[in-house]
Amino acid sequence: MSEHGLPPKSSIKRWLVTTNHKDIGILYILTSLFFLIFGGTLALLIRLQLWTSGEFILSGSAFGQAVTAHGLVMVFFFLSPFAFGFANYIVPLQIGADDLAFPRLNALSYWLYLFAGLLFLISFFQGGSLEAGWTMYAPLNLPTYMPNPGASTVVGALLMFVASVTVSTINFVVTIHQMKADGLSLWNLPMFTWSILLTVWMMLIAFAALGAALLILGADHVLDTVYFTEVEGGSLLWAHLFWFFGHPEVYIVFFPALGVMLETFQTFTGRRLIGRKWVILAMILVTLQSFLVWMHHMFLTTINLEIKTLMMAMTIGISLPFDLIVFAMIYTLIKGRIRWTTPFLFNFGALVLFIIGGITGVFLGAIVLDYEFRGTYWVVAHFHYVMVAGGTALFGGLYYWWPKITGKMYDEYLGKMHFGAYFVGFNLLYFAMFMSWEMPRRVFTYHTGFEAYNQMATIGGFILGASFLIMFYNFYQSWYRGPVADGNPWEYSRTAEWATDSPPPLENWEGIPNYEKGFLEFVDRPEGLTDGGHGEDHHDRHPDHASIWPLTISLTTFIGLAGLMLWGEHIVYNTLFIVGLFATLVAAVGFAREDFYAPMPDWGARWPFEGIHKNKFGMWIFLASDIVIFGAFIGAYIFIRWGYGWEAWQTIPPEALPGLVNTFVLLTSSFTVILALVYAQRGNQKGLVASLIATFGLATLFLVIKSWEWNYLLPEAETLPEATIALFTFDWDPLIGTEGPALDASIQHSTYYVTTGLHAIHILIGMIALGYLAIRAYHGAYLDDEQPVENVGLYWHFVDIAWVFLFPLFYIL
Amino acid sequence: MASIKFYFAIYVALLLLAVSKVVFMELLDYWAAVGGIMLSAAVKTGLIAGFYQHLVDEPRAVTWVVLMAVAAVLLLASAATFSIT
Ligand code: HEM
Ligand SMILES: [Cu+2]
Numbered sequence: 081m082s083e084h085g086l087p088p089k090s091s092i093k094r095w096l097v098t099t100n101h102k103d104i105g106i107l108y109i110l111t112s113l114f115f116l117i118f119g120g121t122l123a124l125l126i127r128l129q130l131w132t133s134g135e136f137i138l139s140g141s142a143f144g145q146a147v148t149a150h151g152l153v154m155v156f157f158f159l160s161p162f163a164f165g166f167a168n169y170i171v172p173l174q175i176g177a178d179d180l181a182f183p184r185l186n187a188l189s190y191w192l193y194l195f196a197g198l199l200f201l202i203s204f205f206q207g208g209s210l211e212a213g214w215t216m217y218a219p220l221n222l223p224t225y226m227p228n229p230g231a232s233t234v235v236g237a238l239l240m241f242v243a244s245v246t247v248s249t250i251n252f253v254v255t256i257h258q259m260k261a262d263g264l265s266l267w268n269l270p271m272f273t274w275s276i277l278l279t280v281w282m283m284l285i286a287f288a289a290l291g292a293a294l295l296i297l298g299a300d301h302v303l304d305t306v307y308f309t310e311v312e313g314g315s316l317l318w319a320h321l322f323w324f325f326g327h328p329e330v331y332i333v334f335f336p337a338l339g340v341m342l343e344t345f346q347t348f349t350g351r352r353l354i355g356r357k358w359v360i361l362a363m364i365l366v367t368l369q370s371f372l373v374w375m376h377h378m379f380l381t382t383i384n385l386e387i388k389t390l391m392m393a394m395t396i397g398i399s400l401p402f403d404l405i406v407f408a409m410i411y412t413l414i415k416g417r418i419r420w421t422t423p424f425l426f427n428f429g430a431l432v433l434f435i436i437g438g439i440t441g442v443f444l445g446a447i448v449l450d451y452e453f454r455g456t457y458w459v460v461a462h463f464h465y466v467m468v469a470g471g472t473a474l475f476g477g478l479y480y481w482w483p484k485i486t487g488k489m490y491d492e493y494l495g496k497m498h499f500g501a502y503f504v505g506f507n508l509l510y511f512a513m514f515m516s517w518e519m520p521r522r523v524f525t526y527h528t529g530f531e532a533y534n535q536m537a538t539i540g541g542f543i544l545g546a547s548f549l550i551m552f553y554n555f556y557q558s559w560y561r562g563p564v565a566d567g568n569p570w571e572y573s574r575t576a577e578w579a580t581d582s583p584p585p586l587e588n589w590e591g592i593p594n595y596e597k598g599f600l601e602f603v604d605r606p607e608g609l610t611d612g613g614h615g616e617d618h619h620d621r622h623p624d625h626a627s628i629w630p631l632t633i634s635l636t637t638f639i640g641l642a643g644l645m646l647w648g649e650h651i652v653y654n655t656l657f658i659v660g661l662f663a664t665l666v667a668a669v670g671f672a673r674e675d676f677y678a679p680m681p682d683w684g685a686r687w688p689f690e691g692i693h694k695n696k697f698g699m700w701i702f703l704a705s706d707i708v709i710f711g712a713f714i715g716a717y718i719f720i721r722w723g724y725g726w727e728a729w730q731t732i733p734p735e736a737l738p739g740l741v742n743t744f745v746l747l748t749s750s751f752t753v754i755l756a757l758v759y760a761q762r763g764n765q766k767g768l769v770a771s772l773i774a775t776f777g778l779a780t781l782f783l784v785i786k787s788w789e790w791n792y793l794l795p796e797a798e799t800l801p802e803a804t805i806a807l808f809t810f811d812w813d814p815l816i817g818t819e820g821p822a823l824d825a826s827i828q829h830s831t832y833y834v835t836t837g838l839h840a841i842h843i844l845i846g847m848i849a850l851g852y853l854a855i856r857a858y859h860g861a862y863l864d865d866e867q868p869v870e871n872v873g874l875y876w877h878f879v880d881i882a883w884v885f886l887f888p889l890f891y892i893l
Numbered sequence: 894m895a896s897i898k899f900y901f902a903i904y905v906a907l908l909l910l911a912v913s914k915v916v917f918m919e920l921l922d923y924w925a926a927v928g929g930i931m932l933s934a935a936v937k938t939g940l941i942a943g944f945y946q947h948l949v950d951e952p953r954a955v956t957w958v959v960l961m962a963v964a965a966v967l968l969l970a971s972a973a974t975f976s977i978t
Contacts, residue, residue: 285965313977320973371965375976383976688954700955704962711966715973722974727923736915743911751904754945758897877945884937887911888930892918 083586086625097626099183099676100586104190105169106485109478111194112162118201119153120545122146127509127541130534133526143524144211145204145228151214152234155333156241157197159467162474163336164248167276169485171252173577173584174270176261176593176600181254181694183678184627184671185247191634192244199237199638203230206646210234213522215326218308218318222300229646232301235294236645240637242291245283250701252280254694261576262683263595267360270575271346271353274360275339278367279332285371286328288705292712293321296834302647305823305830307716313723316381317716323374324712330466331370334434335363337470338405340477341427343575345409347480348424349416350572355408362401369398379450388447395445402438406431419571422495426476429503430469437465440514453517460521461513468506475502475551482555483565487582490562494554501547508540576600586625621677629671636663665848672852699871703878710882713838714889717831724827731891732832738789739891742782743883749778750880753850753873760857760866768862768869772854775876779847786840790833832890839886842879849875895944903944910937 087094095107126146129138138146168186172179180186203209208228212220219225223232256277260269269277297318299305308314346353353359375383375391409431418424440462443449453459482490516533519526526534568578579600580589591602640660646653680694689697721729733739752774759767823833849872856862862869910933917929943949948956 285962288962289965289969316977317973320969320976324969324973371968375972378976384978387972387976689952692951692955696951697955700951700958704958707959707962708966711963712969715966715970718970719973719977723977736918740911740915744908747904747907747911750907750941750945751900754900755897758900874946877941881938881941884934884941888914888934892914893927893930 084622084625086586094626096631097628099179099187099627099630099678100625101168101172101179101183101186102485102584104186105165105167107190108161108165108168108193111190111197112158112165115153115157115197116162119150119158120548122150122153124541124545126150127538129524130526131538132531132534133528134524136524138524140524141208141211141228144522145209147522148210148213148216149200149204152210152238153197153200155214155329155467156238157193157200159333159471159474160245161193162471163279163333166272166340166474166477166481167252167279167336170481170577171256171273171276172259173580173588174273174575175256175259175264176576176589176595177255177259177681178587178589178623179678180251181259181678181680182251182698183625184630184674184676185251187627187630188633189244189248189251191631192240192247192637195634195638196237196240196244199240199642200234202642203233203237206230206233215322216297216318217322218315221297221318222308224309229649232298232645233642235298235301236641239291239294239298240641242287242294243637245287246291246702246705249280249283249287249705250698252276253284253701254698256280257689258686258694258697259681260686261593261595261600262681263597266687267357268595271342271356271359272336272339272575274363275335275342278363279335282328282332282335282367282370284701284705285708286325286332288708289321289712290325290329291705292709292716293318293325295709295838296321296713296716298645299823299830299834302645303823303834305834306827307720307830307834310720310723310827313720316378316383316723317719319378319381320374320719321712321716323377324371326377327374328370330463331366333467334470337430337473337477338363340473340480341409341430344423344427344476344480345412345416347570347573348419348421349413350419351412351416352574353408354412354415355404359405359408362404365401366398366405369394369401373398373445376445376450379447380454392445392447396442399438399442399445406435406438421479422490422492422499423476423480425496425499426479426502427473429499430473430476433465433469433472433506437462437467437469440465455520455522456517457513457519457521458517461510461517464510464513468510472502472506480570481577482558483569484577484582484584486559486562487565488558488562489565489569490554490558494550494557498547498550498554501543501550505540505543505545505547509537509544510540512537512540587623623679624676627671627674627676629667629674633664633667633671636660636667640664668848669852693867695867695871696874699874703874706878710838710885713835714885717835717889720827720831730826730828731893732828733789733891736891738785739887742785743887745778745782745785746880746883749775749782750877752778753876756853757866757869757873760862760869763863765857765860765863769854769857772850772857772869776847776850776854779843779850783840783843783847786836836886836890839879839882842882846872846876846879900945903940907937907940910940 086098086100089103095103098104125138126143129136129143129146168180200209206229209230210216210221211226211228211231221231221235256269256273260266296305296307300307300309306314308318310317342353342359373391373394375387376395379388379391413428440458444453444459444462479490479495482488512533516526516530516537519530519533565582567581569582570578576593577584579593589602591604594601594603637660639656640663643653643656643658643660647657648654692700752771756768756771756775759765759771822829824830853862853869853872857869913933914930917926917933920926921929942959948959
C-alpha cells in the first residue's frame with residue numbers, strides 16, 4: 081500500500097525519500113544506536129588497554145585516536161541525535177501538529193548527519209584519524225603537530241554535522257513556535273517539548289560558534305593559515321571558541337534527557353509536576369546562564385584572575401536553578417505514587433546519577449580545587465556521571481515510547497534486568513574513576529597504585545556494555561512476538577502523543593487537535609477536504625511526504641567535503657571536490673525547483689512570532705546563526721589583534737580605496753535588491769528582472785575588485801595605478817596565477833584573507849540565488865508571490881551588513 | 894510597503910555614512926576615530942536591518958532574536974579579549 085505518494089514501510093525506497101517526521105525519528109534513533117555501538121566498542125578497547133599500565137593492546141597513537149573518536153562519536157553522533165530521534169517523533173505529536181514546518185529540511189538534517197558520521201569513519205582509513213581529545217585543543221589539532229591525514233577529514237565531518245544541526249535548529253524553532261495546536265499556549269507545552277525548545281535555542285547560538293571554530297580550523301588545515309599556531313594566543317583562541325560552544329553543549333545534550341525525566345516522572349507517579357512554572361523558568365534561566373560560564377574550562381590557562389573569579393561565581397549561579405529543578409522532581413516523586421516500570425527505573429536512576437555528577441561538578445567550578453582536579457580522572461568521572469545520566473534517561477525514554485513507535489509492548493522483566501545490570505555496571509565503571517582521581521586522563525601509563533580501580537572500571541564497563549544485549553534482545557522479541565500496545569498503554573500519561581494510535585497514522589490525527597477549551601479535544605476535519613482544512617492557498621491539495629533531494633544533496637556534499645579536506649594530497653581528492661561541488665549545485669537547484677507542499681495550520685504563528693511566514697521566519701533564524709558565525713570570525717580577529725598589540729598590527733591592504741569602492745558597490749546592490757522586491761510587489765516583471773540582474777552584476781563587480789586586490793596588491797603590493805592598468809588591459813596572469821595569495825605569510829594575512837574570504841563565499845552563494853531568481857523571474861515567476869525575492873533579499877542585506885564591519889576593521893583601522 | 898523614494902533616501906544616507914568612516918580616520922585621533930567609525934557602522938546596520946530588511950514591520954520578537962545573536966558575539970569577543978588583558 082502506498083501512503084500519499086510514499087512507498088510502504090517494507091520498501092527500502094521509502095526510507096530514502098521519506099520526509100515524514102516519524103520515519104525520520106526512527107532513522108535518527110537507529111543511526112544513533114549504531115554510533116552507540118561504535119563508540120561503545122572504542123570505549124571497551126580503551127578500558128581493556130587500561131587493564132594494566134603501559135602499552136597493552138593499543139599503541140600510543142591508536143589509544144589517542146580511540147579516546148578522541150570515542151568522545152566525539154558519543155557526544156555528537158550518539159547522544160544528541162538519539163535525543164533528536166525522539167524530538168522528531170514526539171514533538172509534533174505533543175503539540176498536535178501533522179509534521180514539522182519544513183519536512184524536506186528535516187530529511188536533509190538526517191542525511192547530513194548520517195553522511196557526516198560516515199565521513200568520520202572514513203578518516204580511520206586515511207592513515208590515522210584525529211588525535212587531540214574531543215576538545216581538539218590547539219595546537220594538537222593542527223597538521224604541523226599531528227600530521228595524521230584523517231584529522232582533516234574529521235574536521236570536515238564535524239562541519240557537516242554542524243550544518244545538519246543548524247538545519248534542524250531552524251526547523252524546530254519554527255515548528256514549535258508556529259505549529260502548536262489551536263489553543264495550546266507556550267506555557268502549556270508538555271515538558272519534553274519545552275526541553276527541546278530551549279535546547280534548539282541554545283543550539284542556534286552554540287553550534288554557530290562551533291561552526292566558526294571549525295571553519296577556522298579547516299582553513300588552518302586546508303589553506304595553511306596560522307590562526308591556531310599563532311604564538312600570541314592561538315591555542316587560547318581555540319579554547320575560547322570551543323568552550324563558548326562547549327559549555328552550552330553540555331546542557332544541549334542534557335536538556336532533552338531532563339525533558340524525558342520530567343515526562344516520565346509525571347506519568348509514573350500520576351502527579352502533575354510540582355512547581356511546573358518554576359521549573360520552566362529555571363530552565364529558561366539555565367539556557368541563558370549556560371553562555372556565561374565557559375571559562376571554567378580554562379582555569380589552568382593564562383586568562384586573568386578577575387575573569388576566572390567571575391566565571392567561578394557564575395558557575396555557582398548556574399547550579400542554583402538546577403537545584404530548583406532537582407527539588408521539584410524529588411518533591412513530585414514524594415507526593416506521587418510511584419509505579420516502578422522500566423522507563424521509570426531508568427529515569428530515577430538518571431536522577432541519582434545526575435545529582436552525583438552535579439555535585440562533583442561544583443568542586444570543579446572552584447578555581448583552587450580545579451588546579452588539583454584539572455586533567456584528571458575526576459573530570460572524566462564527573463562528566464560521565466552527568467552526560468551518561470542523560471543517556472540513562474534517554475534509554476528510559478526509549479522504553480517509554482517504544483509502544484508508541486512500534487505498537488508493541490516490551491517485556492518488563494527483561495527491562496528491569498537491563499536496568500539492574502546497567503546501573504551496577506555504570507557505577508563500577510565511573511565511581512572507580514572518582515576513586516582514582518589523581519590519575520591523569522588521556523594517557524595509558526599510570527601509577528600501579530591505581531591498577532585495582534582501573535580493573536574495577538574495566539569490569540564495570542563490560543557489564544554496562546553487556547546490559548545492552550538484554551535491551552536489544554528484549555526489543556527484538558517485542559518487535560516480532562510482543563503483545564500489541566494500544567494508543568495509550570500508560571495509565572496516567574497526560575501528553576497528546578498518547579491520544580492517537582500506536583503507531584500513529586501518517587498524518588497523526590483523525591480529527592484536528594484543539595485546546596481552546598483548556599483540554600485536548602478533536603474537532604472534525606471540514607467536509608470534503610482531505611488535508612483537514614489547512615490554511616493557505618491550495619485547499620484541495622494533499623501534503624507531500626517524499627523527496628529524493630535531501631539524500632542527494634547530502635551525498636554530493638559528502639563527496640565534495642571528502643575531497644576538499646584533503647585537497648592537494650592526491651589528484652583523486654581534487655577531483656572529488658570539484659565533482660562534489662558541482663553536483664551539490666545541481667542538487668540544490670533540484671531541491672529549489674521541486675514543488676513540495678507542506679501546509680501550515682492557519683491558526684498557527686501566535687505570540688511572540690505571529691504573522692510572519694514560516695519561510696521568512698526560518699530565514700531570520702538562519703541569519704541569527706550566521707551573525708554568530710561572522711561575529712566569531714570578527715571576534716577571533718579582535719582577540720588575536722589585541723594579543724598582538726592593537727596598534728602594532730599591520731593592516732594588510734595598503735590602500736583603503738578599493739575597499740571603499742566595494743562598500744559603495746555593495747550598498748548599491750542592497751538598493752537594487754530592495755527595488756526587485758518593490759517591482760515584484762507591483763507586478764512589474766521588467767523592473768524585477770532588471771533589478772535582479774543589476775544586483776547580480778554589482779555582486780560580480782565586487783568579486784572582480786576583490787580578486788584584483790587579492791592578486792595585485794597582495795602580497796607583492798604593486799601600486800594601485802599599475803594594478804588598474806593590468807586589470808583593464810586584460811593582463812590577468814597574476815589573477816589566475818599559480819602563486820596564490822600568501823595566506824600563511826603571517827597572522828595578519830591569515831585573518832584578512834580568511835575573513836574576507838568567508839564574506840566572498842557568502843557573495844558567491846548569494847549570486848547563485850540571485851541568478852536563479854533572475855532566470856525564474858524572466859519566465860514570469862514571483863509576480864504573485866514575491867516571498868523568495870524577499871527572503872533572498874534578507875540574506876543579501878545581511879551580506880552587506882557584514883561588509884559594513886569588515887571594511888573598517890580590515891582596511892582602515 | 895514604502896516607496897522607492899524612501900528607499901533611495903536611505904541609500905543616500907548609507908553612502909554618506911560610508912564616507913564618514915574615512916573622514917573620521919582623517920580628522921580624528923586614532924581611538925576617537927575608532928569610536929566614530931563603529932558608531933556609523935552601527936547606524937548603517939540599523940538602517941539596513943530596520944528598513945531594507947524591514948525589521949520594523951516584523952513582530953518585535955524577530956528583532957530580539959537578532960539582538961540576542963549580536964549580544965552573544967559581543968559577549969564572546971569582549972570577554973575573551975578581556976581575559977588576556
Ligand atoms: C552543577 C552543574 C555543573 C558544574 C558546576 C560543572 C562544572 C564543570 C567544570 C568546572 C568542568 C571543568 C573541569 C576541568 O576540566 O578541570 C566540567 C567539565 C565537564 N562537564 Fe561539567 N559541570 C556541571 C554539569 C555538567 C553537565 C550537566 C554536563 C553534561 C551533561 C557536564 C559535562 C561536562 C563535561 C563534558 C566536562 C569535561 C570537558 C572536558 O573534556 O574537558 N557538566 N564541569
Ligand atoms: Cu562547563
